[in-house]
Structures are given as C-alpha cells and as structure tokens.
Amino acid sequence: MSLNRRSFLKLAGVAGLLPQSGWAADPPIRAKPDFTLHIGAGLVELAPEHIVSTTLYNGQFPGPLLRFKEGQRVVVDIFNDTDTPELVHWHGQWLPSDVDGASEEGSPFVPPHGMQQVSFVPRPSGFRFYHTHVGAGGDLNRGTYTGQAGPIYIEPKQDPGAYDREVFLVLKEFGPTFSRGGDMAMDMLVGAPDEALKRMGTLADETSTRKTKGFEVGYDLFSINGQMLGHSEPVRVKQGERVLFHVLNASATEIRSLALPGHTFKVVALDGNPVPNPADVPVLWLGTAERVSALVEMKNPGVWVMGDVADDDRQHGMGIVVAYANKAGAPRWSHPKASRWDYTLFGSRGVLPSAPHETIEMTIVKRNAALNGFNQWTINGQAFSMEAMQPVFKVHQGRRYRLKFLNASDDVHPLHLHRHSFELTRFAGRPTAGILKDVVMLGGFQELEVDFVADNPGPTLFHCHQQLHMDFGFMALLDYASS
C-alpha cells in the first residue's frame, strides 16, 4: 500500500493528474497573503546533543502560531521547497473540500518547488491546528513523522477570557524507528472490553497467516514545543495566576499524557470547543491530534516538572518546567495517583443526545502483518484503496448521522472526521451529550458513538489519526448524495 500510494503521488505529480479545484482551475487572482508558510528541510535543536533534521514549516518546530479571527477570511501562501508533493490540512475547521488539504477529498497538492494560495473563512472558533496530510507508508521521513505541525487559534467574536495568561504546548516525538514490538495494550480509558469484540479480534489473529507481529513505531526523543525537558525556558508563573494551557498532541502515532504535580487541570475545552461541564482532572490524556484546553490555578509555589506520566518518555524529554516567580531549585516531579480518562465527565448532565436519522456502523479489524510486515486495517472488511478512492457512505444534507464504532482490536484509535465537528453520544457504555470534537479515542475492544450533522457538502474523509493505521487501510470516504 505504501508503494502504491507513493507511485500514485509520483504518477499524479508527473502526469499532471492532480485533482483540480475551482480556484486552482481558474486563473489565480493573487491576493496579498495574510500568512505565508514555507515547507522545507530544517533543524530542530531539541537539546544541544540532540539536533534533528526534518521537514518544517518556516524552519521551526512547532510551526508558527497562526491567529485567525472567526468568520474573517484569510489568505495563506504555501511554498513547498521540498522535492515531493505536500498538503497542508487545516485540522478541525469547517472548510470546503478543495481547501481542506486532503487529496482524498480533491484538495490539490502543493507541487514540489511550487506554491499554492489558499483562502478560506476560519471557523469554528477555538484551538485548531495545521499539519501535513500526505501518506508516509513505510517512509519515516514523510507525513506526520516530520515536524510539519503548528497551532492555530481562531479567536471567537467574544472571548470569555477568564484567565490571566495563555500558554500553547505542542507535544511531539522525534527519531522514529520501526520495531516488531507488537502493540502495547493501553488502558488509560475508562470502560471495559467487550467479549464479542475480543473474540472477533482473536479470530482475526488466529486466521492470520503471519505469526510475527506487525511493525510498530517507537521514538528516541520527546519534546514540548520542540525542546526536551530541561532544555527549554520554563513556563514562568506567579502565585494566584490562572493559566490557560492549550495542549496539542502533534504525535504521528502516540497517545500522550500530561500532569503537573501539586496542581489540577480544569478542562474547559476539548479540541478547541468549550465543554458543557468544565471539570477537574489530575492528568490530561490526548490521542494523536487531540487538543485539550485546561485552566490551572497556580497555588502551589515551587519549581515543577509538567510532564508525561510515562517515566521513560518524560526522562527522554516529554516535559517542561513550570517555575513560580522567586522560586529556585531543581524541578520536582511526583507521580499523580492513577486515574482513567473519561470524556463524559465534561458532558451535559441529564441530557440525552438527539436521535439520529440514520446510524452508520463501522467494525474495525486488524489483519496482522498482512502488508509486507505492516498491519492492515479494515473497516467493515474493507481496507481503504487510494486507487479506487471510492466513497463508501453517502449522506444527505441536513440529516443527523450516528457513527457507531466497534473496535475488534486492542489498540486505542484516535478517530478523526474532516470538515465537520461531531458530538460524542456514547462512550464507555454510557450516553453523553454536548461534547463537540473532531478526534476521539476509541478504546481497545470497545464501542463508541458520535453524531454529526451533514451540513458541509463535499467529499469528507474519515480516518484513524494514527499515521500507521491510516496509511494501511484505516480510512473511509463519505460523500453527499446529489439530492
């Protein structure tokens, strides 16, 4: 599949078969850009002894924070200074298919050593981000394994502003390598595995002809805002301040956690969307591409390590120092008490979600090491084909759809729907309402339901945001019925 995708890119690039969009087909009217992005090779100094070379936006990691105003059109010039076609995806926004930045939806590639001007009206307000949307397959120098990610904040027309300061944190690993390590069972989510799904997963494994485990990706280097713990400027705070942390997991494949000893996080927004019920938690958990905005009241003076609860990852860089004014000494870490992540904590109380017009079921199965040693992923028995590029679901404008996911694998999958927000309606066996997201973690052998309203016509991509999973089958294309 990786080979196929790469040959497709090559073919598409050489033969001029790139999907054409309205604005690309018309003679371009060059406007003065509000923002300019340069995609190119560069260095990230994670620490003096760890300087990595990768593809970056504007020569930096993370890419520059782009501040947009809700509803106010922006023009962005994108220059691709690399030898390969690129795509910039505007994650979490309600954009037309041709500017969303996914080739599967018909967005054109930014040609190698070429440029593209895009123009769109940013919405909805809140914490979004931008990242590359090209497939990587077996190439760890492509896709989200690179440093092509940056935060976006779309300022709402009215800002509640119940905080003293905002701090953006982008969590990201570097130095990816493959291993046959197999899957690490992750149990950070509430909910119990479903026996029928377990049996389905076991059956898939037993009928697999490959007995070795499929490849997984691991990392050597971990960072927050492109610097390893101990090598960055601390987040400097004052006692009594309310600091709003906007946390983005820009990992290609990993689920991340974040804790600040002696403090709690009040989660106020998920994926940039205010939650109905802000609630306190000791640890934040974020699947790939998820965002959490959380308020921390600074009331425990000292010098602290804010970092991942996984000791190994934190010791290899996944953390940042939080230092109170006039406090000195070695940063302190202490392990938070065990807790599991439960989205429903932040949902409306005593409110049930509206009934959908239709339910679309998706059963997810792993075919062990089926593709040259890589696991292949299927939705309802089908792995996504870049060649066919066929929409598998047709939706009607104005209708409310329920997506019901059944995970017959032990992996946690960060599921992402493009160009729409969805409402979480069932998680860990419990109904919920009021939580709007664009990525949500589906637990191993668990079920999950989300609803979305078909209100943004055009081809729409659904996929697992784990780069290895999406590259090896875990995608589906939705399209709108013509009438």
Ligand SMILES: [Cu+2]
């Ligand atoms: Cu996945």
